[in-house]
Amino acid sequence: MRTIITISGLLFICLLLMVPAKASSTKVLAKIDISEQRMRIFVDGKVQHSWPVSTARRGYRTPVGTFKPTRMHKRYFSRKYNGAPMPYSVFFYKGYAIHGTDVVKRLGAPASHGCVRLHPKNAKRLFSLIQANGRSNARIVIVN
Numbered sequence: 678m679r680t681i682i683t684i685s686g687l688l689f690i691c692l693l694l695m696v697p698a699k700a701s702s703t704k705v706l707a708k709i710d711i712s713e714q715r716m717r718i719f720v721d722g723k724v725q726h727s728w729p730v731s732t733a734r735r736g737y738r739t740p741v742g743t744f745k746p747t748r749m750h751k752r753y754f755s756r757k758y759n760g761a762p763m764p765y766s767v768f769f770y771k772g773y774a775i776h777g778t779d780v781v782k783r784l785g786a787p788a789s790h791g792c793v794r795l796h797p798k799n800a801k802r803l804f805s806l807i808q809a810n811g812r813s814n815a816r817i818v819i820v821n
Contacts, residue, residue, distance in 0.1 A: 705806050705815040707767075707775065709793055711739060712821055714785050716775075716795065718803060726802065729785035731778065731794040732819075739791050741819050744769035746812040749804060758790060765800035767807060769817045776800055793819070 706719040711732050718726040732739040748768045755761040757772065764777040775793040777800030778784070784796060795803065807815045 702814045703810045705810050707803060707815070707817045709739075709775075709817070709819045711741070711819065714787065716793065716799075718806070720806070726799070728795060728799045731780070731783050731786060731788035733789055733791045734787040737789065737791045739789070739793060739819060740770050740773055741821055742770075744817040744819070746807055746815050746817065749808065749812070751804065763792070764797055765795075765804035767804060767817075775803065775817065 704719075704721055706722075707716055708719065709716045709730060709732065714730055714732065716726075716728050716730045717724055718728075746767045746769055750766045750768075751764065753763045753766040753774075753776070755763055762777075762779065763774060766774040766776040768774040773792055775795060777797035778789075778794035779797070780788065780794070781796050784794065788794065
């Protein structure tokens with residue numbers, strides 16, 4: 678079987694080869710500082726947001742380290758803590774997640790069982806940012 682390439686087909690192939698490769702995807706970093714009870718969102722290395730959070734209260738712990746989002750849910754209810762709402766959950770380690778909370782008056786102070794709590798509007802912003810750029814392009818860094 679012979680393949681015939683027309684001049685227009687050859688021109689199309691040449692044009693495809695000339696198109697530059699897509700630039701690397703946008704990188705999203707959520708950096709949580711437990712001592713400050715603050716999350717900073719970096720997009721391609723530049724701070725875009727800074728929000729108060731609540732991490733683990735006395736007797737509990739928020740894991741420290743560098744993580745990748747493992748799964749995400751717009752609507753989620755805790756299986757461990759009486760069906761507590763966890764809107765815009767970004768799970769990053771075992772059952773730990775960054776998520777919205779209805780206890781916004783406690784933001785800025787330790788209050789959780791270990792998750793990182795955010796104002797629901799900020800949780801939605803983070804969720805959307807990670808969703809738009811892909812979990813593979815997101816990192817979560819938690820420091821003491």
